[in-house]
Amino acid sequence: MSVGNFVPERLERMRKVMAGHVERGDVPGLVWAVSRGGETHVEAAGTLALNGSAPMRGDSIFRIASLTKPVTATAAMILVEESRLRLDDPVDTWLPELADRKVLKSVDAKLTDTVPANRPVTLRDLLTLRFGVGAIMVYPFAYPVQHAMAEAGIAPSADLFRGSPDAFMKAVGSLPLAHQPGEGWLYHTGLDVAGVLVARAAGQPLSAFMQERIFGPLGMKDTGFHVPAEKVDRLATAYSRDVQTGKLGVYDEARGGLFAKPASFESGGGGLVSTAEDYLAFQKMLLGKGKLGAERILSRASVELMTTDQLSEEQKASAAMFFNGNSGWGLGMSVALKRDNLFTTPGRFGWDGGYGTSGYADPENDLAGVLLTQRLMDSPQAPKHHVDFWTSAYQAITG
Known part of the structure; x- marks a missing residue:
């Protein structure tokens, strides 16, 4: 292992800071990992469950939620490179449920108050989350389309869809779009749809292709x-926090539990489980412009496209809570645009997961990092243990 990429004393500071979140009861346990220039550190603190029966380990398994999204985008781009899919072709061939879309005249309109779509939905729309179905951030639900998504079981939430891929697409296809294809940005659902598209185009389950x-x-x-x-004893129990009492x-x-058996719907937007070292390997492949060791997964051009902001200023402004004035969205992941914090280096890419996970890679600093916890997010704002992890990661690097 090479040395000199991190300051040892500052890594020790990081250990104390992260362990402190366990000691204070913020989370039962967590695993964090950083990698730079061939030097990798994987650490764990706390326990797999509140009962403290088993310690958290570096190879503990977590539900990584929306850290799945960059993986699904990668799978889609593999098929694009093989000319089995094209970014700007209509997806109707593989997803007939999305043919002949209707679009709401306004987001708060009745479901029947629609106009025809200006054009078909494309793979680019799905990967950039601009296809017209997704999380409308108004709570409690106020619009008919929000209630319709909830009734169909496809409203974005921690509760993943439990039917088949065909049933999922039937539900999505039953709804009008909230905006014209390519014109707005709505979180999450596009990557679930992209997962179904990859499976159908590849002719095999999404899990098998990945x-x-x-x-x-x-x-x-x-x-x-x-x-x-045979691995379930390494899976962390997942917790949600009562925002009133703070109890888990x-x-x-x-x-x-739900992840201890095969999924009927393999959610490309949030269904994967993984470990810190596994996800670091994926991140290092992206840092390597599509290559890790002798294995090339994607071309340099695909990775550069995926990690380039694809949104207009208006689209980012309409979803301000996701972009914080300092980032945009590429294909399946966030891209940092402005440094206004220790860890928002322009060009840094990755995302966070609603089950309490965070994974980003930074080409400028050759840094990959992942934080895995089992406490569900209860706010669009990053919890303190996320902020402290990334602050600690950046204060620990040399040079």
């Missing part, structure tokens, strides 16, 4: 859409 083309080549041995029985309650058990 295993064959991404996880296997990169050595991501613990990543998938469920945890096999079980959201999903490890053994016998």
Whole structure:
């Protein structure tokens, strides 16, 4: 292992800061990892569950939620490079449920108050989350389309869709678009749809395609859409926090829980489980412009496209809570545009997950980092342990 990429004393400061979040009861446990210039550090603190029966380990498995999105975008771009999909072709061939879309005249309109779509939905619309279906950030729900998404079981939330991919697409296809294709930005659903598109175009389940083309080549041995029985003792119990009392309650058990059996719907927007080292391998592949060791997953051109902001200023302004005035969105991931914090280096890319995960890579500093916790996010604002992790990561690098 090479040395000199991190300051040892500052890594120790990082350990104390992160362990402090466990000691104060912010989270039962967590795993964090940083990698730079061939030097990697993976650390763990706390326990897999509140009962403290088993310690958190560096190879503990977590539900990584929306850290799935960059992986799904990668899978889609593999098919683009093979000319099996095209970014700007209509997706109707593979997703007939999205043909002949209707568009609401306004976001608060009745579901029947629509106009025809100006053009078909494309893969680019899905990966940039501009296809017209997704999270409308008005709570409690106030618009008919929000209620319709909830009734259909596809409203973006921590509760993943539990039906088949065909049932999911039928539900999506039953709704009008909230805006014309390509004209707005709505979080999440586009990557779930992209996952179905990849599976149909590849002619195999999304999990099988990802295993064959991404996880296997990169050595991501613990990543998938469920945890096999022989590994479930490494899966952290997931908790949600009562915002009134601050107390943690079980959201999903490890053994016998939702991720302990194969998923009927493999969510390209948020369904993967993984470990810190597995996800670091994926990040290092992107830092390597599509290549890790002898394995090339994508071309340099694809990675550069994926990590380039694709949104207009108006689109970013309409979703300000996601972009904080300092970032945009590429294909399946956030891209930092302005340094207004220790860790928002322009060009840094990645995303956060609603089950309490965070993973970003920074080409300028050759830095990859991932934080895995089992406490669900309860606000669009990053929790303190996320902020402290990234602050600690950047204060620890040399040069």
